[in-house]
Amino acid sequence: MMKINQPYFILNLSPWPILMALNTFNLMISNIMIMNFKFNMMSLMNMFMIISISILWWRDVIRESTFQGNHNFYIMNLIKFSMILFIISEMFLFISFFWNFLHNSLAPSIELGLNWPPKNINFFNPLLIPLLNTIILLTSSFTVTLTHLYLLNNSKKKTIIFMNLTIILSIYFLMLQMLEYNQATFTFSDSIFGSSFYMATGFHGLHVIIGTIFLMINLLRMMKLHFSFIHHISFELAAWYWHFIDIIWLFLYMTFYWWNN
Amino acid sequence: MVLEVDGVKLETAPWDPRFPNTNQTKYCYQSFLDYQRCKKIRGEEFDACQYYKRVSKSICPNAWIDKWNTQIEENRFPGNI
Numbered sequence: 367m368m369k370i371n372q373p374y375f376i377l378n379l380s381p382w383p384i385l386m387a388l389n390t391f392n393l394m395i396s397n398i399m400i401m402n403f404k405f406n407m408m409s410l411m412n413m414f415m416i417i418s419i420s421i422l423w424w425r426d427v428i429r430e431s432t433f434q435g436n437h438n439f440y441i442m443n444l445i446k447f448s449m450i451l452f453i454i455s456e457m458f459l460f461i462s463f464f465w466n467f468l469h470n471s472l473a474p475s476i477e478l479g480l481n482w483p484p485k486n487i488n489f490f491n492p493l494l495i496p497l498l499n500t501i502i503l504l505t506s507s508f509t510v511t512l513t514h515l516y517l518l519n520n521s522k523k524k525t526i527i528f529m530n531l532t533i534i535l536s537i538y539f540l541m542l543q544m545l546e547y548n549q550a551t552f553t554f555s556d557s558i559f560g561s562s563f564y565m566a567t568g569f570h571g572l573h574v575i576i577g578t579i580f581l582m583i584n585l586l587r588m589m590k591l592h593f594s595f596i597h598h599i600s601f602e603l604a605a606w607y608w609h610f611i612d613i614i615w616l617f618l619y620m621t622f623y624w625w626n627n
Numbered sequence: 628m629v630l631e632v633d634g635v636k637l638e639t640a641p642w643d644p645r646f647p648n649t650n651q652t653k654y655c656y657q658s659f660l661d662y663q664r665c666k667k668i669r670g671e672e673f674d675a676c677q678y679y680k681r682v683s684k685s686i687c688p689n690a691w692i693d694k695w696n697t698q699i700e701e702n703r704f705p706g707n708i
Contacts, residue, residue, distance in 0.1 A: 476656040479706030 375436040382423040389415050424583075431599075432592045442599050449603045453610050456573070460614050463566040464621060470558045471626070477557075483626065484559050488551045492623035495546050499539055500619050506535035507612045510581075510605050520595045522588070529585045532608070536578045543571050563622055570611070570618055577611050580604040640682040651686055656706075658683035659695060663708045 389412060396408040431437040437445070474482040483489055490496070509532045516524040547564075554564045584601045587593060593601060630637040646654035662679035669676055683692065698704040 476652060477705065479704065480653070480656065480660070481705065481707060485705050485707070 373438060373440040375430070375438070375441050377430075380423075380426060382419055382426070386416070386419050386423070389419060428587070428592070432587075437597075437599070442597075445599055445603070449606060453606065456610065457614075459569070460566070460617075463562070463569065464617065467562045467566060467621060470562060475558075478559075482559075484557045487556065487559050489627055490546060490550065490623075492619070492627050495542050496619055496623040499542055500615065502535050502539045502542070503612050503615050506532045506539070507609055509535065510608050514601070514605055517588075517593060517598055517601065518595050522591075526585065526588055529581065529588060533578060533581050533585060536574060536581065540571065540574055540578070543567070543574075563626075566618060566622055570614055573611050573614070577604070577607050580607060638681070639685045655683060655687040655691070659687060659692065660706050660708065663699070663706075667708055 392412050393409075393416065396406075396412045399405045399408050471482045474480050474484070478484045509528045513525055513528040513532060516528060552560045552563075554560050581604050584604045587600065640654070640658070643654055645657075658679050662676060662683055665673065665676035665679055695704060699708070
C-alpha cells in the first residue's frame with residue numbers, strides 16, 4: 367500500500383530494470399561479436415529483447431500514471447529533471463562527434479596530405495537536400511509547438527492534425543536523408559572524412575527515428591484521450607526531445623555540411 | 628644550422644617558426660610537399676628547390692620518403708602537388 371503521509375509514489379516490484387540491465391550488457395557482448403566475428407544473430411535477438419522490454423516497461427509506466435493516477439506533481443518534477451539529465455548526456459555524446467570532426471579537420475594529418483576535405487572526396491552541395499532538411503526539421507519543430515498550444519487549449523482535433531503533420535515531416539526528413547546516403551559518392555570507410563561524417567549524421571538519424579517513435583506513441587495516446595491540458599508530461603518530454611534533435615541538426619548542418627564545403 | 632668541423636661544412640634544417648612543436652612531422656611533410664611542387668614548376672635542378680630537398684632529407688625518416696615516392700609513382704599520393 368502507498369503511504370499517504372508522504373508525496374512519493376513507491377514503485378511496485380518490477381522485472382524490467384534487471385532484465386534491461388542484463389540485456390544492455392548483452393548488447394556490448396553482441397557488438398563485440400559483430401565487430402570481431404561478423405556474427406550478427408546475437409545482436410538481432412538482443413535488439414528484439416531490448417525493444418520488447420522497453421515496450422513492456424513503458425506500458426507499465428502508462429498504467430501507473432494514466433490509469434492508476436500515481437504520477438502527482440512531485441513525480442512529474444522528478445520525471446522532468448530525469449529527462450533534462452538524459453538530454454544533457456545526449457548532448458555530450460554529440461559533443462564528442464563534433465570534437466572528433468574539428469580535431470581532424472582543422473589540422474588534417476599527413477596521411478590526408480594536410481588536405482580537408484581529402485583528395486577525391488566529392489561532397490554534396492549543402493544548399494540542396496541538406497538545406498531542405500534543415501527547413502523540414504525547423505518546420506516540424508514549429509508544428510510540434512502548435513500541437514502543444516492546441517493541447518493546452520483543449521482542442522483535440524487540431525492537436526491531432528498538427529501531431530500528424532510533425533510525424534509526416536520527420537518521416538520526410540528520414541527519407542531524404544536515406545536518399546542522400548544512397549547517392550553519396552563516398553562511404554563510411556573513405557578516410558576520417560567519411561567515418562566522422564557518417565558517424566555524426568548517422569547517430570543524428572538514429573535519434574530522429576527514436577524521436578519519431580516517441581511522437582507516434584504520443585499521437586496514439588492523444589487519440590485514446592490519455593492527455594489532459596494540465597497533465598501531458600509524455601508529450602512535453604517528446605517535444606523537448608524533438609527540439610533537442612532539431613538543435614543538433616542545426617549544428618550538424620553548420621559544421622558538417624556548410625563549413626565543410 | 629651550419630657547423631664547421633675540420634673544414635667540413637655540416638648543415639641541417641633551420642628552425643622554422645611555422646612548426647614550433649617538438650613533433651616535427653608536419654615540418655617534414657610540408658618540406659617534402661614544397662620540394663615536389665617546386666620540382667613540378669621549375670624542374671629538379673632549379674637552385675631554390677635544393678633548399679626544400681635538403682630540409683626534407685634531414686627531417687624526414689628515409690622510410691617515409693621512400694613510401695611517398697612510391698605513392699607519387701603509383702599516382703596515389705594524397706597531397707596536392
